[in-house]
Amino acid sequence: MARIGVLTGGGDCAGLDAIIRAVVRRTRLTHGDDVIGFRNGWKGVIENDTIDLTIERTAGILTRGGTLLGTSRVDPVAGGNERIAAVHETIERNNIDAFVVIGGDGTLRGSRDLQREGVHLVGVPKTIDNDVDGTDLSVGFCTAVQVATDAIDRLQTTAESHQRVMVVEVMGRDAGWIAACAGLASGADMVLVPERPFDIEEVCEQLRGRHRRGRSFSIVVVAEGAHPADGTLKAAEGRVLAERTRLVPSGIAITLQNEIQQRTGFETRATILGHILRGGTPTASDRILATRFGIAASDAVKAGSFGTMTALRGREIVQVGLDDALRFRKPLEPEIYNDAAVFFG
Numbered sequence: 001m002a003r004i005g006v007l008t009g010g011g012d013c014a015g016l017d018a019i020i021r022a023v024v025r026r027t028r029l030t031h032g033d034d035v036i037g038f039r040n041g042w043k044g045v046i047e048n049d050t051i052d053l054t055i056e057r058t059a060g061i062l063t064r065g066g067t068l069l070g071t072s073r074v075d076p077v078a079g080g081n082e083r084i085a086a087v088h089e090t091i092e093r094n095n096i097d098a099f100v101v102i103g104g105d106g107t108l109r110g111s112r113d114l115q116r117e118g119v120h121l122v123g124v125p126k127t128i129d130n131d132v133d134g135t136d137l138s139v140g141f142c143t144a145v146q147v148a149t150d151a152i153d154r155l156q157t158t159a160e161s162h163q164r165v166m167v168v169e170v171m172g173r174d175a176g177w178i179a180a181c182a183g184l185a186s187g188a189d190m191v192l193v194p195e196r197p198f199d200i201e202e203v204c205e206q207l208r209g210r211h212r213r214g215r216s217f218s219i220v221v222v223a224e225g226a227h228p229a230d231g232t233l234k235a236a237e238g239r240v241l242a243e244r245t246r247l248v249p250s251g252i253a254i255t256l257q258n259e260i261q262q263r264t265g266f267e268t269r270a271t272i273l274g275h276i277l278r279g280g281t282p283t284a285s286d287r288i289l290a291t292r293f294g295i296a297a298s299d300a301v302k303a304g305s306f307g308t309m310t311a312l313r314g315r316e317i318v319q320v321g322l323d324d325a326l327r328f329r330k331p332l333e334p335e336i337y338n339d340a341a342v343f344f345g
């Protein structure tokens with residue numbers, strides 16, 4: 001009987017428990033193999049912090065947000081040989097044959113590197129940012145877009161009542177998928193994304209144009225990683241978080257609120273949706289994707305397809321090599337932005 005370790009790494013999102021449930025059920029009931037969970041991503045493997053993943057323990061979790069395993073951004077390889085040795089020790093102590101690693105771009109990259117150190121694993125992509133290149137969709141993205149859309153719908157009515165410009169900031173450090181898709185779904189008047197540095201004067205001119213045409217309010221959706229074109233405006237300073245080497249942006253919505261109000265004279269308010277997009281119950285489409293990915297990951301381990309990641313390609317679930325899947329970060333497709341832009345101004 002084989003023994004599979006399961007862990008969730010990186011930022012959480014809706015649908016993680018649905019993946020875990022599917023892995024456990026498929027592995028135990030179809031393949032007759034054993035499953036063990038590790039708490040808080042690779043940190044739990046390094047520290048041998050385990051949790052029993054039985055059918056009973058994972059029943060009734062399909063609809064839950066968050067992850068019953070907990071998560072962290074600990075990279076198993078970045079810390080050097082000590083961490084890698086600790087992983088191998090845990091593998092031996094628990095007789096682990098392979099891991100199912102549920103993670104976003106960062107966690108999957110660390111796992112790919114660990115795999116080169118002889119650790120067998122299969123990845124499952126999850127991230128609200130939808131920027132893992134090897135798959136059309138990652139678990140958590142559709143829920144985040146739905147939550148953002150619901151929030152923007154609510155902001156529309158208060159914007160209209162007060163004749164205000166509402167700036168809504170959504171997550172998306174490097175990619176504008178959530179901003180553009182939520183903007184499309186809610187009919188936003190402007191969407192700003194990291195892939196297209198903006199000129200604040202052009203943004204203000206679009207808003208002025210709307211008002212000249214008789215519209216009394218506007219909705220601007222901005223991804224947290226959106227930034228002004230060089231030399232047009234000084235952006236807010238970023239911050240570096242634990243286990244991160246890159247700057248995480250902060251407060252672009254506040255900068256925009258102040259600039260728009262000052263330059264146009266229109267009363268402007270900022271709303272930062274932040275982690276609300278990561279919490280709560282997954283949508284039906286995320287539950288389905290999570291369940292299909294979980295089953296596929298369990299099957300891939302059984303088949304010995306290590307170093308691969310489950311991926312959605314069109315309507316099909318396939319296994320793609322981690323190296324190929326992670327070659328680039330997937331930027332927002334220009335066509336989606338262009339479709340949203342039909343409704344700007």
Ligand code: F6P
Nearest residue numbers: 011127128129171172173241248
């Ligand atoms: O999961 C990715 C992400 O949602 C980014 O869009 C965002 O910048 C980041 O997580 C926030 O992470 P944390 O919860 O560590 O602040």
